[in-house]
Amino acid sequence: MPIILNHIYKSTLLVLLILLINTSLNGQNVLYRQVELNTTTGSTLYFLSEIERQTNIVFSYSNQLCFQEEHQLTMQLPTVRQLLDALFINCPSNYIVRGSKIIIQPIDGEPQKFVIKGYVLDSSSKEALIQANVYEPELLLGTMSNNFGFFSISMPKGFVHLSSSYVGYKNGHHYMNLESDTTIYFMMEPKAELDEIAVVGERVPGAVKSTRTGTIDVPIEQIKKVPVYLGEVDIVKSIQLLPGIQSGGEGFSELYVRGGGPDQNLVLMDDVPIYNASHLLGFFSIFNADAVNNVRVIKGGFPARYGGRLSSVIDIRMYDGNNEDFKGVASIGLLSSKLAVEGPLIKDKSSFSVSLRRTYFDVLTSVWQLKEVDKSRYYFYDFNTKLNYKLSDNDRLYFSAYLGKDQYGISYNEQFIPVESPDGKQTEQTVKTYDESDIGWRNYVGSVRWIHTFGNKLFANTTVAYSDYRFFIDQTLNYMSDGVWSKGSQNYYSGIRDLSAKIDLDYMPSPKHYVRFGGSAISHTFYPGIDVVLREIAGSTPVDTTFGGTAMHRPEFRFYVEDDFHLLPRLKVNMGGHFSLFQTESGKYYWSAEPRLSARFLIKDNFSVKMAYSQMTQYMHLLRTATVAMPTDLWLPVSDQIAPMRATQHALGFEYEISKGFNVSLELYYKKLQDILAYKETTGYFDFASDWQSKLTVGNGESYGFELLVHRKMGNLTGWFGYTYSKSTNQFDELNNGKEFPANFDRTHDISIYSTYQFSKKVDMGVTWTFGTGNPITLPETKYYAPQLPTAEVNGNASYNQLINERNSYRMPNFHRLDIGFNFKKEKRWGSRLWSVGVMNSYGRQNPFFLYFADSENEQTGEVTRSLKQFSLFPIPIPYVRYTVKF
Template sequence: MPTILNHTYKSILFVLLILLVSTSLNGQNVLYDYIELSSKNGSTESFLSEIESQTDIVFSYSNNLCFKDSLNLPIQSGMVREVLDAIFVSCPSNYTVRGEKIIIHPITGDKKKYVVKGYVIDKHTKEILIQANVYEPEILLGTVSNNFGFFSITLPEGFAHLASSYVGYQNQHHYLNLTKDTTIYFWMEPKEELDEIAVLGERVPGKVKSSRAGIIDVPIEQIKKVPVFLGEVDIVKSIQLLPGIQSGGEGFSELYVRGGGPDQNLVLMDDVPIYNSSHLLGFFSIFNADAVNSVRVIKGGFPARYGGRLSSVVDIRMYDGNSEEFKGTASIGLLSSRLAVEGPLIKDKSSFSVSFRRTYFDILTSVWQLKEADKSRYYFYDFNTKLNYKLSKRDRLHFSTYLGKDRYGISYNEQTIEIEQPDGSKVSRKEYDESDVGWRNYVGSVRWNHIFGEKMFANTTLTYSDYRFFIDQSSNYVSDGSWSKGSQNYYSGIRDLSAKIDVDYLPSPKHYIRFGGSMINHTFYPGIDVQLREITSSTPIDTTFGGTQMYRQEYRFYVEDDFHLFPRLKMNIGGHFSLFQTESNKFYWSAEPRLSARYLIKDNLSVKLAYSQMTQYMHLLRTSVVAMPTDLWLPVSDGIAPMRASQSALGLEYEISKGFNLSLEFYYKELSDILAYKETAGYFDFASDWQSKLTAGSGQSYGFELLLHRKMGNLSGWFGYTYSKSTNQFDELNNGLEFPANFDRTHDVSIYASYKFSKKMDMGVTWAFGTGNPITLSETKYYAPQLPTTEVPNKSSYNQFINQRNSYRMPNFHRLDIGFNFSKDKPWGSRLWSVGLMNTYGRQNPFFLYFSDVENEQTGDIERSLKQFSLFPIPIPYVRYTVKF
């Protein structure tokens, strides 16, 4: 019996001890109390005595601890741990805390190190937080959470203070006594009021700032407050307001980054490439903001893990879904309605996120056109789903899909025709000439996350991406006394199947190693099919042109290391290697070095340097300067080489004061083997192969970007300015002379301001200015009479003379947009009214220019003038109603 009682007594004491230690470790540790010494000069004993007199701390120490009679400390105030480290800098020591007692003992030999790993997660929704900062503020070591919220950091044995910060969330802290490898979770609590809004990415403690130049993390909550056309929250339109990133024209959602074209941007949705990210011919992007977790834009200093494009990477991650409770958002606006629902499937195991958006133009127009002979219809929709399942503490599965489609159709030229039946009778029916245009994206991915050991995280992904578009045009006419129908069917697209693996390895806090590889099977669908058939038969009687499928293989490998070379010098060095197979089994290859470096001049001032090479194995052939469904993706071939680019950047980042930043970055980029149509070739020139219609050239782009940004307070926002120059040179174009690129814009200014009047009301204002885009205009129109030998000698025509390509510029662009948000909490959730006015002062920005010939009534002469067409010449209001439940 005494033995049993003794055992029970010890067990109870052990449990109480564990609870006591646990409580003390998770509470505020006395090592992190703030103190201020009376002087920097003194002895070891006097400093310890002064600390004891200022606090309730009692010191206990080993006889082997080194004491000095005279010390000159580098600091006079700070946390107790910082002061102790300064006192014992010549004989490093460890500290053990027992309540108010600190035991100091010298470190003998190499100090053991342990790994702390885990996830950074939203406390309420259990949504993972991407690129959250995780750091030890005292010894100035840190890392970031990856795209799945995972982090790993190696710290010395003993007491450690580990903190995490993320924009829009309160900082969280863990106080640990490390005696073994440990797993922890940062449960981040959202702030009711944002102290700062970060556009350049959250500012981390001085010694753990990113080594990367040209990277922008865009908070999704800020995107939702930017005034946008017809109240449609648009991720890409918000990105366009940042320095170095431009739109192709008023209203367009394409990206032109540092002189590059829209095809040179790698747009990723949960690691899957998107080949057309626009709705409504480029006026809206396909990304439903209600389904998006994070947005990252990389415009220079590309990490080695990205490849395949020349100008930028837009990495978009979708919500996993709330794993605690069911929540939803519903919204209705002038153009579309949206619905998003998320919630748990299996408690603490699985969650889902589903969102849907659709326009109702087709429904409204069908009512307006009930009595009209000509009818038109248009709609687009987006459908996002994402599921995740926690297999174990080390394994997780993610499933995500996206379905999106645009379709526009018009029926016109109504005719009543008579069709003879087999029995000789005739039947009347109405026929229309018709035109249909459509394009769609089908995207899917399956991802498996696995943690190997304590320092390695692997993500294995299978992806599917299918982009298609079509144009169907048909007309009815009489041929040899019978009705016939001529049709032109254009069908094209690209489909990818890929498998890849990405590995994050963190051997120590000073190294973050990433490596991986992928294999992609591309299928290209170029083709035009023109057919003639009788109206009473579906069998074609003539086929004039057709296309064939092309199958191509692509392989990619990369390795990179983000490391501290010196305390103030951090670097990222890596390489990206790729192979691409052509139609004759020839391989193009590329070895692309990547380098970024950051040097801290002061804790609030850093200089950054970056160099990267990029290769692109596919081209987008365009029929105009704006996005059209006839734009055609085609691979490199034996005769068409891949496009290549090299870019250098030098930047300065200065924190003027808390929440007030200034950044300046210079860049220079060279491009080779870019493509353009020859001056004598046309898109629908069926007589020649598509490769023979193209010519290759080179280009260069340089400039600088300035951003002055206030991130805190009720009034926040930024001022951005970009100066850039982009030129192209083709031996077979413009007489071989250099000319401005189609997307060259010398000056670009953007101002965004947000003011929070109260918890219930805020206001957003944007103003943008841009130099007019270059265009090609004819300089002379001359009479070209027909030869006398022609059948109709009296007829004549005119030709136009073009002296130089892109030698004129459209008028400058500028526009002011204003929006207000009115929110109110309800018992079931909240409601939000969003109202605003686009193009507030009615600026008539040019959409395109054209020549108009008008006859002078007095002289009879034909007078020619240049005119412009404005897409939105007047102020356009918008309203949207949103509820959250």
């Protein structure tokens, strides 16, 4: 009997607890019930009675409240809270919810505030959601989660409804009576079907809207649906489809942003700079999409925390790793295979993420060349890993690393070398040898970071990082010396290595201020082309000789501070400064103080105007050997003779939301470049008679234009239309007779259309169409005979010369291309499988890769005709297929 009574007692308590919880939650929600007003004119008492009549809410209040005889309201269907805020606008009050009763309590003086801090995380993987919106929808106070998902916001004492939103996730909500500082977690659930896919950051309510201009957040799931060359999902090629961003040519993964060159882009992988972000001479980028969590592109209005480049910031964040379950994805395509695995090391304490990608060109070519004398091979690979460990609620450690390499090799000049037997007698035995050449480049990147929260409002991220980029050429030759077979080798390498330490601090004193400040120290080591020759003559000591420049060590120091704050209810401002020092070879310091300012003004809740001003400084240059990026391009620092490059940019933007999920944005910009570099017309890369500084000339540049984006984010049919009009020019006193000329990748008109259609949960289609004005090109206008001088010692050296009148005075034919791709998904017991098929250059457009002159002779008359021809890299439709499994 006591056992039965005890069971009934526990059951009764459980039922009462459930009822109390439900009552409490329903009570918390009564402030957000809507009220229909028959009139917008009346007294305070009238409107309170109307609320009670429609909602069954009972009010309790003090006689100290400021009741008015008449209100003129502008709302038709307000929530209870919105109506109460309007009624008591002259005497701010707290609303304490007790079931269906609301106690209205006047506030004496400034309302007491408490801090709500926490993290925004994926509910299943516990992965941080970067730049999620956290806000109070009624008070229109809010903030955003940082790069680790952390947020902090101060709210008035009393009832609080805090919401969180993130692209592709259901909105999260927390209801609470705030009586003290509180820590919460938003565990966001992905939507079963993405009814809203954003490429420009999701719009947030009213005054919470960002001040950022020229910033695009690209969801990684959107990137994976873009039709791509040979089925290789490529982050950089997806970025090229956005307004204001252009590629260097068909198939290349370079980025030319608002008139700037590829070396003017700061590419960050988990805050570590990457100096060469391409594989296969620029056809693919090094970023494995299966390892990437977040991609952000900044084209203008640069926040003060970024520095060191002139044109853009590509901020890429890698996955931390699933904290709950082991998961993976594997795929195989025409070019490469990929594998990514993530999971917990210690559940809720530590996790890992590992991904690997590798081509198999070398495997295939080894089969094709079995009977060939000369053999070639090429491959590239990527390896990413990230580990994290939760030390405490306030401390976490991260370790991340990337290793990537391209290598092309060839074995040629097959020879059979006689060998001696062990007893020293000459035999007829021979050994087959080859001369060999290897060319390659690689990136090694690593970082260790510690994040810590000091109290409720200060977040610190301390990072030690290493980045090493190298280009190399290795050559081995077998030769006969004094009747003996000997060996010689030559090794050339160049690159840049960084070792850095930095600290970034986020301080959130109130919802109206978000302060960031920090600093860094960087040790740069430049390798400006070092050539090592080794001779190994049989029977003698090897001789090792080094040519070229020695390593150059250059320190750099940076400091920044910025504040994102509300100046007026509808005016939000981001103001800050970036300060830097760079030391040259003689100990001279270049310094820079760069002001940054951006602002957003809400004309209406769905229409905003933005403006931005920024100055940028760059202390290193990429010396180009061709019109396209090559691994042989040299990274070199400023010197006593070569000053830093500087840029000033102004931007004005408009953003209008026509309806939910349908946005239009327009941004105008003007950018001025100073002290940019180019080779002199009388010299070049292979002019070894002088040092690199004397080969260069200094000039200025100018770029202006506007970018239009029409973007539909909801429904089965989603996508965008982007149009860019731009003009980019350069002027050098020593080039083109001092006259202004179009920049190498000036493109007047650029159009990109991207669309996806979801036929069902199993099938979707992606289509891209791009158009661009032809790039400028320098062509000779006259070919003339240059006879040999009578005093020449050698006869028969007469030749033809060409006259170039103006630089970049012609343009290549216009570029356009259509790519189509389909994805077929099927759920399996163990996960899912995905077939991706498509066609690149669907209608076989022969876009020019480069132009050249060719002579043809008439067999009957002997007349030679010269004509301009083009070489097309992808002149026919190119299909692709990729198979992917998730487990």
